[in-house]
């Protein structure tokens with residue numbers, strides 16, 4: 352049979368500037384693409400297998416194309432290939448393929464390494480098969496792989512961000528209808544991403560528990576769009592403590608996202624910082640998704656001069672994001688890391 356040409360694709364990691372756990376509660380999010388990212392090369396093969404190799408994992412995986420998820424690092428790849436087969440994106444999704452990954456997105460840091468891998472595989476198969484499918488559809492397909500194949504009950508933010516976001520801008524995304532627009536990042540400030548040193552995995556159960564608590568609040572109020580409720584109504588509701596607090600976070604977080612977007616569009620960095628700081632307090636006290644070492648890192652980031660800082664991503668570990676003036680960025684970073692030996696610099700989203 353004739354030699355088949357490899358297809359390549361790229362997907363960035365992402366940091367969410369504000370809007371946490373709003374993406375499955377009818378709300379807005381504001382993620383930005385990072386410079387860390389991954390490239391994949393996908394070569395069709397004919398033995399009905401998926402072979403996966405990555406610079407981040409010592410062992411390559413060779414699996415039957417219809418294999419179920421088994422906890423291996425290659426699960427997102429196999430799941431994406433099966434989704435592509437279902438959609439008829441490419442012949443290689445049926446015949447088999449070799450996928451080589453080169454990534455510098457840290458795994459388990461909450462920077463969407465899994466979403467990036469799935470989106471990149473789907474895009475490579477789309478290009479291999481010459482299929483017409485929009486990036487928004489690819490994002491939805493990628494979410495299905497997370498929800499159904501990997502059994503991770505996530506929202507749509509990560510997939511939309513890694514499928515569509517461009518460096519230098521943030522994406523104001525309404526997760527109800529996926530309408531989105533680009534918002535310029537602050538000119539003389541950087542959105543710095545620091546790893547807290549606490550690793551996390553979405554599949555560890557606490558994300559699902561939070562989602563169930565939000566579902567209980569949705570059932571109580573008879574709406575899927577928790578974020579759109581009036582905080583006063585939620586505050587007064589006769590609802591168990593946990594769902595009430597989660598819903599209160601969602602309604603107030605929605606308002607903070609809108610305030611942050613307005614602040615970025617009018618160049619008001621201080622107002623952006625206030626929204627970020629308040630978001631952290633809400634994640635800590637209402638959504639209860641932070642941990643003491645993360646609170647301490649956020650506090651130091653602000654004490655050392657960030658205009659705002661907050662936990663970012665699914666929570667219970669992972670990264671913080673801090674808005675820091677470019678002029679003092681280096682000294683700020685040194686002072687923060689000196690006080691938090693377990694923390695580490697990952698990347699920064701900056702205006703281009």
Ligand code: GLA
Nearest residue numbers: 371372505506507508664665
């Ligand atoms: C994870 C999920 C997203 C989103 C965030 C929290 O990153 O994958 O869908 O829910 O957590 O905002």
